[in-house]
Amino acid sequence: MIYLDHAATTPMRPEARDAMTPFLGDGFGNPSGVHAVSRRAKNALEGARERAAELLGAAGPLEIVFTGGGTESDNLGIAGPVLARGGGVAVSAIEHEAVLETAGFLARLGHGRTVIGVGADGRVDPAEAASLPGDTALVSVMAANNETGIRQPVAAVAAAVRRAIPGAVVHTDAVQEMVSEPVWIPDLGVDLLTIASHKLGGPKGVGLLWIREGVALEPVLHGGGQEMGRRSGTHDVAGIAGMVAAMESAVADRERFRERVGEARERFEARLWSELGATATASAGHRLVQHSHLHVPGVAADSLLIRLDAAGVAAAAGSACRSGAIGRSHVLAAMHIGEEQARSSLRFTFGWTSTPEEADAAARIVVEQAEALR
Numbered sequence: 411m412i413y414l415d416h417a418a419t420t421p422m423r424p425e426a427r428d429a430m431t432p433f434l435g436d437g438f439g440n441p442s443g444v445h446a447v448s449r450r451a452k453n454a455l456e457g458a459r460e461r462a463a464e465l466l467g468a469a470g471p472l473e474i475v476f477t478g479g480g481t482e483s484d485n486l487g488i489a490g491p492v493l494a495r496g497g498g499v500a501v502s503a504i505e506h507e508a509v510l511e512t513a514g515f516l517a518r519l520g521h522g523r524t525v526i527g528v529g530a531d532g533r534v535d536p537a538e539a540a541s542l543p544g545d546t547a548l549v550s551v552m553a554a555n556n557e558t559g560i561r562q563p564v565a566a567v568a569a570a571v572r573r574a575i576p577g578a579v580v581h582t583d584a585v586q587e588m589v590s591e592p593v594w595i596p597d598l599g600v601d602l603l604t605i606a607s608h609k610l611g612g613p614k615g616v617g618l619l620w621i622r623e624g625v626a627l628e629p630v631l632h633g634g635g636q637e638m639g640r641r642s643g644t645h646d647v648a649g650i651a652g653m654v655a656a657m658e659s660a661v662a663d664r665e666r667f668r669e670r671v672g673e674a675r676e677r678f679e680a681r682l683w684s685e686l687g688a689t690a691t692a693s694a695g696h697r698l699v700q701h702s703h704l705h706v707p708g709v710a711a712d713s714l715l716i717r718l719d720a721a722g723v724a725a726a727a728g729s730a731c732r733s734g735a736i737g738r739s740h741v742l743a744a745m746h747i748g749e750e751q752a753r754s755s756l757r758f759t760f761g762w763t764s765t766p767e768e769a770d771a772a773a774r775i776v777v778e779q780a781e782a783l784r
């Protein structure tokens with residue numbers, strides 16, 4: 411199988427697996443205990459927290475809260491400050507469902523909700539900050555979109571929000587971005603940031619939320635008070651060790667990743683452009699190097715995906731997080747892409763295991779299968 415669905419999830423990096431192994435064996439302790447078995451787990455947990463803080467450029471390790479994945483980090487990072495402070499929430503129209511549905515939950519509780527539209531290029535205009543309601547407590551704009559790979563001007567949005575509503579905090583979901591772009595907190599100007607392990611070559615079901623010191627937060631999981639009361643629940647020490655090893659390896663490998671994946675995507679797309687008349691959804695300057703979201707005129711994406719699966723290529727239509735259902739993509743709708751084009755759009759996402767040779771083989775299969783359908 412040629413795996414071109416890395417935006418859905420990634421194969422585990424060997425470094426992540428190695429980092430997890432001790433905590434799946436002798437190092438099984440609960441870090442909250444008082445004995446030697448717990449201390450070993452606690453040391454690993456706090457070491458991972460320090461390393462995660464360094465890799466993101468956080469001011470200190472206590473700004474990192476470990477969670478059960480990207481969805482939970484988005485829920486805590488958005489509901490947490492809004493519930494603590496009161497006021498409204500503003501999210502961009504192209505956010506992942508974990509963000510959109512959290513804003514919906516807050517709206518049901520009576521908080522104001524504003525949805526910030528995007529242009530035809532799929533990007534938020536930072537000037538939109540000036541028209542947000544004055545009682546907006548939190549604004550969430552993702553770093554890069556999981557369907558199209560389009561990157562957002564997060565630093566400019568954060569600066570514009572500060573000027574327009576000095577009391578508001580800004581959250582960004584950097585789940586798709588970190589594998590290929592620097593995610594460096596001092597450059598972003600945000601207050602909260604979400605990372606998910608399994609998009610980086612780490613295990614599933616683990617993530618982190620970075621929270622700038624001083625940002626008040628109401629927890630969403632209540633219980634034993636772990637993570638300084640911000641996220642209760644016994645720590646998945648193996649998962650956390652695996653995630654931080656994957657982050658470390660992604661950061662160290664980033665330049666080579668960009669070269670390898672950039673070449674793979676270029677060769678893949680060149681063939682689809684010339685042989686199928688396919689076109690990219692996003693302009694090259696604003697998309698992640700690993701994403702190829704494209705339109706194949708005259709071909710139904712769902713039929714092509716089934717044929718590709720049978721021929722040995724794993725790809726996706728729309729967002730992978732909607733459990734396999736191919737519905738109308740809210741991201742493409744927000745970009746005013748019509749039904750017809752949306753129905754013949756596919757997403758191929760390259761990753762740390764991808765090679766240019768594999769991309770050539772995949773392009774050949776895509777061309778064959780698409781031509782068979784036309």
Ligand SMILES: Cc1ncc(COP(=O)(O)O)c(C=O)c1O
Pocket residue numbers: 417418478479480481482484506508552554555556583585586606607608615616617730731
């Ligand atoms: C941008 C984005 N945010 C959040 C999530 C959810 O992360 P998780 O699968 O770790 O819950 C995803 C998963 O696809 C994503 O792409």
